[in-house]
Amino acid sequence: MSSDDIWILGISMTKFGKHPDLDKVDLAAQATLAALADGGVTMRDIGVVAAGTLMGMGEPIGQMVQKQVGQTGVPVYNVTNACATGATALRTVIMAIKAGEADMGLAVGVEKLAGAGLLAGGSRKEAGDTWQPRGRYGAVAPVDGRIGTEIMPGVFAQIGMEYGHRHGGTSFELFARISEKNHAHSTLNPLAAYTKRLTLAEIMDDVMIAYPNTRPMCSANCDGAAAAVLVSGAKLRTLSIEQQRRAVKVAASVLTSDPWEEGCQVLPNVNTLTRNAATQAYEQAGLGPEDLDLVELHDCFATAELVHYDNLMLCEQGGAVDFFESGAPWRDGRLPVNVSGGLQSKGHPIAATGIANVWEVCHHLRGEAGDRQIADAKVGLAHVIGLGSACGVHILERAAA
Amino acid sequence: MAEQIPLVDYLVLGDEPHLSAHECTTCGARFFDRRNACAACGATGFTTAAIATRGEVTAFTIVAFAAPGIPVPFVAAVVDCDGTSVRANLVNVDPDPDHVRLGMPVRLTTFPIGADATGTEAIGFGFEPAA
Numbered sequence: 001m002s003s004d005d006i007w008i009l010g011i012s013m014t015k016f017g018k019h020p021d022l023d024k025v026d027l028a029a030q031a032t033l034a035a036l037a038d039g040g041v042t043m044r045d046i047g048v049v050a051a052g053t054l055m056g057m058g059e060p061i062g063q064m065v066q067k068q069v070g071q072t073g074v075p076v077y078n079v080t081n082a083c084a085t086g087a088t089a090l091r092t093v094i095m096a097i098k099a100g101e102a103d104m105g106l107a108v109g110v111e112k113l114a115g116a117g118l119l120a121g122g123s124r125k126e127a128g129d130t131w132q133p134r135g136r137y138g139a140v141a142p143v144d145g146r147i148g149t150e151i152m153p154g155v156f157a158q159i160g161m162e163y164g165h166r167h168g169g170t171s172f173e174l175f176a177r178i179s180e181k182n183h184a185h186s187t188l189n190p191l192a193a194y195t196k197r198l199t200l201a202e203i204m205d206d207v208m209i210a211y212p213n214t215r216p217m218c219s220a221n222c223d224g225a226a227a228a229v230l231v232s233g234a235k236l237r238t239l240s241i242e243q244q245r246r247a248v249k250v251a252a253s254v255l256t257s258d259p260w261e262e263g264c265q266v267l268p269n270v271n272t273l274t275r276n277a278a279t280q281a282y283e284q285a286g287l288g289p290e291d292l293d294l295v296e297l298h299d300c301f302a303t304a305e306l307v308h309y310d311n312l313m314l315c316e317q318g319g320a321v322d323f324f325e326s327g328a329p330w331r332d333g334r335l336p337v338n339v340s341g342g343l344q345s346k347g348h349p350i351a352a353t354g355i356a357n358v359w360e361v362c363h364h365l366r367g368e369a370g371d372r373q374i375a376d377a378k379v380g381l382a383h384v385i386g387l388g389s390a391c392g393v394h395i396l397e398r399a400a401a
Numbered sequence: 402m403a404e405q406i407p408l409v410d411y412l413v414l415g416d417e418p419h420l421s422a423h424e425c426t427t428c429g430a431r432f433f434d435r436r437n438a439c440a441a442c443g444a445t446g447f448t449t450a451a452i453a454t455r456g457e458v459t460a461f462t463i464v465a466f467a468a469p470g471i472p473v474p475f476v477a478a479v480v481d482c483d484g485t486s487v488r489a490n491l492v493n494v495d496p497d498p499d500h501v502r503l504g505m506p507v508r509l510t511t512f513p514i515g516a517d518a519t520g521t522e523a524i525g526f527g528f529e530p531a532a
């Protein structure tokens with residue numbers, strides 16, 4: 001192992017779902033202690049902490065966790081980056097280790113969202129007695145629902161529909177079948193929030209949120225946390241053979257934002273920044289999509305999963321529908337996608353997601369994924385996207401035997 | 402006739418209602434909201450550009466579940482107006498997938514959304530099917 005490489009030494013996620021008796025700090029502490037134990041280290045070994053919680057209203061979640069698991073005085077970076085918050089925490093630690101400021105660090109993300117409804121939209125504060133232009137659009141009244149929609153199921157519905165307009169082949173049923181795949185995968189994941197296999201009819205007949213996304217085609221709001229311990233290659237060489245054997249190499253770690261494009265201010269463009277991140281990640285790793293054994297991508301809605309097949313270059317440009325129709329992204333297909341169940345069934349505790357998807361990939365690379373193990377997995381990719389926008393891509397590689 | 406005010410300042414009322422954008426004088430990028438500088442090239446000079454009132458639907462969703470107080474269902478869409486993407490609702494069309502389709506030609510339309518205490522009427526906009 002090269003001294004310059006960064007490795008995941010320990011990683012963990014809590015069960016996603018409803019945790020009425022645990023607060024956010026309990027969940028984050030649980031994930032942290034499990035990640036430390038998984039790596040065979042303690043808080044005394046950690047030189048830097050990055051922590052995220054999106055719905056935290058600026059609370060110092062990293063320090064709050066330290067107070068439960070070990071206040072060692074090391075620097076803490078509290079980060080938020082929409083749905084890419086967890087990946088941003090991970091990447092912050094990776095940058096600190098690369099910069100030589102620490103040889104081991106902890107990244108943790110946590111959210112309490114069970115029972116939350118729509119997480120955006122309704123920016124309607126009804127106007128006063130007289131129409132008064134306000135804000136950068138000079139609006140005299142709230143625009144959500146009057147000029148398009150602000151709700152995420154509706155925004156991502158349009159993103160999937162736009163792909164269909166450009167390349168053809170999409171339909172309500174196609175999007176529902178993507179969801180059917182992920183719900184089927186979830187039955188093998190004991191940490192998923194929902195593990196019920198749903199039939200295509202059950203998915204299509206469920207409550208419509210924003211056509212073509214019905215309720216089971218939307219990411220599930222839930223509670224959960226995930227944490228990872230990262231280590232430099234130089235430090236890892238000083239650790240035990242067993243620690244070295246289970247360590248997973250971070251072959252690429254990339255974060256991008258959305259470059260300006262016509263139209264991106266009207267409907268977020270989640271495509272270009274994902275493609276840019278994937279391009280950089282493949283280059284960093286010296287690997288291509290053909291080398292991947294599994295992918296965890298940001299299926300915040302069924303309509304989003306489709307476009308990311310293309311953005312991550314798992315298929316030819318414009319070929320996402322054919323890729324899905326070929327059966328490739330099913331767990332027994334050529335390139336399994338979201339074998340965890342994805343955000344639609346595993347759940348989406350926002351700031352935990354960008355670490356939990358890395359955990360899923362690591363689990364397979366270590367050969368520890370039990371019933372849902374993808375046989376002989378050597379390389380995997382984890383992708384998240386947060387609107388605003390931020391995209392994180394990590395490529396993970398199994399330690400050489 | 403009661404006084405009128407547009408829902409947003411980029412809706413221009415009058416005999417030929419249309420949308421207008423801030424257009425970067427350096428690179429031509431268009432923005433509906435006020436900008437400090439151009440997101441495409443960084444220049445700070447803007448002029449006003451009238452947006453075509455006809456276009457084609459490039460993306461849509463039918464919102465069935467929204468924040469309290471927002472009437473549903475409604476159709477939210479992106480309309481390509483001669484190269485400029487516009488966000489708007491589709492109106493005067495049944496909000497179901499049998500009547501709304503990708504690629505459908507549409508045109509701008511305006512309508513009152515209510516009056517304030519002084520009787521001033523706010524005017525909103527949407528796009529409706531064009532033959």
Ligand SMILES: [Zn+2]
Pocket residue numbers: 425426427428429430439440441442443444
């Ligand atoms: Zn410009």
